[in-house]
Amino acid sequence: MKLILQSPSNLPIINPGQFVEVQTPDSSKTFLRRPISIHDVDYTRNRLILLVKTVGEGTKSLSNLSIGSTLNLVYPLGNGFDVSNVKHPLLIAGGVGIAPMMYLGKSLKKNDVEVNFLFGAKSSSGLLLEDEFRKVGNLYCTTEDGSAGTQGFVTQHAEIEKLGIDYDSVFVCGPIQMMKAVGNIVKQKDVTCYVSLENTMACGIGACLCCVTDTVSGHKCVCTEGPVFDIKDLKW
Amino acid sequence: MNLNGLILKNPVMTASGTFGYGLEYDDFMDVSSLGGIIVKGTTLNPREGNPYPRLAEVKQGMINAVGLQNKGVDYFCKHIYPLVYNYKTNVLVNVSGSCISDYVSTAERINELENIPGIELNISCPNVKEGGMAFGTSCESAQKVVEAVRQVYKKHLMVKLSPNVTNISEIAIAVESAGADSVSLINTVLAMAINSETRRPVLSTITGGLSGPAIKPIALRMVWQVSKAVKIPIVGLGGIMTAADAIEFMLAGASAVEIGTANFIDPAISAKIVAGIINYLERHNISDVNSIIGGLIV
Numbered sequence: 001m002k003l004i005l006q007s008p009s010n011l012p013i014i015n016p017g018q019f020v021e022v023q024t025p026d027s028s029k030t031f032l033r034r035p036i037s038i039h040d041v042d043y044t045r046n047r048l049i050l051l052v053k054t055v056g057e058g059t060k061s062l063s064n065l066s067i068g069s070t071l072n073l074v075y076p077l078g079n080g081f082d083v084s085n086v087k088h089p090l091l092i093a094g095g096v097g098i099a100p101m102m103y104l105g106k107s108l109k110k111n112d113v114e115v116n117f118l119f120g121a122k123s124s125s126g127l128l129l130e131d132e133f134r135k136v137g138n139l140y141c142t143t144e145d146g147s148a149g150t151q152g153f154v155t156q157h158a159e160i161e162k163l164g165i166d167y168d169s170v171f172v173c174g175p176i177q178m179m180k181a182v183g184n185i186v187k188q189k190d191v192t193c194y195v196s197l198e199n200t201m202a203c204g205i206g207a208c209l210c211c212v213t214d215t216v217s218g219h220k221c222v223c224t225e226g227p228v229f230d231i232k233d234l235k236w
Numbered sequence: 237m238n239l240n241g242l243i244l245k246n247p248v249m250t251a252s253g254t255f256g257y258g259l260e261y262d263d264f265m266d267v268s269s270l271g272g273i274i275v276k277g278t279t280l281n282p283r284e285g286n287p288y289p290r291l292a293e294v295k296q297g298m299i300n301a302v303g304l305q306n307k308g309v310d311y312f313c314k315h316i317y318p319l320v321y322n323y324k325t326n327v328l329v330n331v332s333g334s335c336i337s338d339y340v341s342t343a344e345r346i347n348e349l350e351n352i353p354g355i356e357l358n359i360s361c362p363n364v365k366e367g368g369m370a371f372g373t374s375c376e377s378a379q380k381v382v383e384a385v386r387q388v389y390k391k392h393l394m395v396k397l398s399p400n401v402t403n404i405s406e407i408a409i410a411v412e413s414a415g416a417d418s419v420s421l422i423n424t425v426l427a428m429a430i431n432s433e434t435r436r437p438v439l440s441t442i443t444g445g446l447s448g449p450a451i452k453p454i455a456l457r458m459v460w461q462v463s464k465a466v467k468i469p470i471v472g473l474g475g476i477m478t479a480a481d482a483i484e485f486m487l488a489g490a491s492a493v494e495i496g497t498a499n500f501i502d503p504a505i506s507a508k509i510v511a512g513i514i515n516y517l518e519r520h521n522i523s524d525v526n527s528i529i530g531g532l533i534v
Contacts, residue, residue: 023501023502030293031293031294031295031296031297031298031448031501032293032298032500032501033500033501074503199288199289200289200291200293201291202291202298202300202497202500203254203260203499203500203503204500205256205260205261205503206256206260207254207255207256207260207261207499207500208253208254208291208300208302208500209253209285209290209302209305210290210291210300210302211288211290211291212285212288212290212305213288214287214288218284219284219285219288219305
């Protein structure tokens, strides 16, 4: 579900891959804020767009919101993807991992970079907003059941063969197994690889130290030192 | 307010481990408007803490298993202290250790820092294998570690007590007799969460520390009990989310409060609670906040 949020004030500068911590409307069932990545930004109308998949009580209460409701957000959080000096990227996402890819794709396109998306889902119903992504770049899809695009995982798609040849960098967001699988392929090639992690977190601002991931230089907070990491820094 | 020599501009402080070094909250509020901040648990040597996952959300609270991740006291003195030096509030350092000599060495280092008016001695962390809570669950070990630190630490010595004991008043009496200037209570309640689908514990460490509104009634009860047992001031904490919660702790006998998990829900909550307490005092025509301490009518 798409949540279009109208800010009462001018939006701050937001990097692709950054996220919000949203207070869920029905806090009797949930306690902590929910970290949700920023799907798109409309600076002209001061709008933030989130893509929310219902997985638990928190996201359920968000999807039950009626038009005109008010939400309390802390944003923009995290480092985000660095789009400077990117030349030939492949944007890989699985499931709800497509969420940050819209704003990332648009930001790259704005820098005159050709955008190629490679999205994977269990079946065709998991592939969302295909037309909108096609407006930004080329879209390649895989589904596990073959109901849309190429059958199989993203790692089995023909575009993956072009890593290190046509593509010099990959930006990945999705299930951890998928990101690790992409990481394993990339390790053998001369390609930089950035992944966006989604560890469970409480504060979102680097205070609670709950969301850490293991890196070559020790535990790092996914909320402030991530969520985007160069795969070389992770102990995968 | 005078907390046994430690002067607070208001009774609201922030709890260790929930407020970073204060710096993380500069974008959301004026940290110097608080009565004090108690920064991250600091140990003699750097600690990586426990593996992920470290967090389980539960009804009205959360269980954490961070395990005192910090870069050690030397790093604090060299790199963090200059950053918090200019806060116009009390910056207390929460000191933890796995043996008495670690506590003592860390406290000695902090004692040298001019703008740190006190420490909160953490003898109640449930998330470390050695030390931590072990010191705070017997009168003898609690007394020993406080006596040892008292020898070297000349400024305000607050001792943070564990709720994971049969009789918290006994421990409070022991640390008072060992020379503590105040006690803060409660630390987190030992707890666990299980995922029924995977049949696995949610936390990497299986058990962790429960915080948030879920523990407030336990904390209130313990503050009430301890206030009857010791003469030194009590700093109350455990699930405070609103000014009314803070007032309840003061009525139960706390001279000041610490805001913990609520900082994760609303990063500006501590300043809002200060304003809420002022509002309460005005509504009740109370001119001196000290007059509500222990003011429970029974």
